[in-house]
Amino acid sequence: MKSDIPNDERELDAWLSQTLQRNSDHIDDAGFTDAVMHRLPVRRAGRLSRVLWVLLMAGLAGLLALVLIPAPTWAYALAGALLATPLTVVIQVGLLATAVLVAGASYWVWQED
Incomplete structure (x- = not known):
């Protein structure tokens, strides 16, 4: 054949x-x-709505904290903590927070593709 x-x-x-x-x-x-x-798995369309929901809840929690905690207490505590902390520690925490933010954003963008 x-x-x-x-x-x-x-x-x-x-x-x-x-x-x-x-x-x-x-x-x-x-x-x-x-x-x-x-x-193929069904693509979920609600990813953006979940992110917006989390941001809304975080904003509401921040507003609630501002209302419930007296302003001089948290402002003085934060200022005192920052002034008592060595500059190298503040820089290290800032770098760590930046690295976590970049890693999270990169993962989110990678998942979108």
Whole structure:
């Protein structure tokens, strides 16, 4: 039984070109593409809404903290802590926070693709 696909490279190129021009819209793969597409996980569209929800709750928690904690108490405590802390520790904490923020943003962007 002889195959329809030629063995010579030039004949194969000509056959592929002719076949692709004849069937430019669709290449029959016996339902393989449809089966793969049905097995893919459903993409959740609510990712942005969850991020906005978390930001809203964080903002509300911050406002609640400002209302419930008297201003001089937390302002003086924060200023006193910053003034008593050596500058190198403040810089290290700032660098660590920046690294965590960059890693989180990079992971989020990577997940979006």
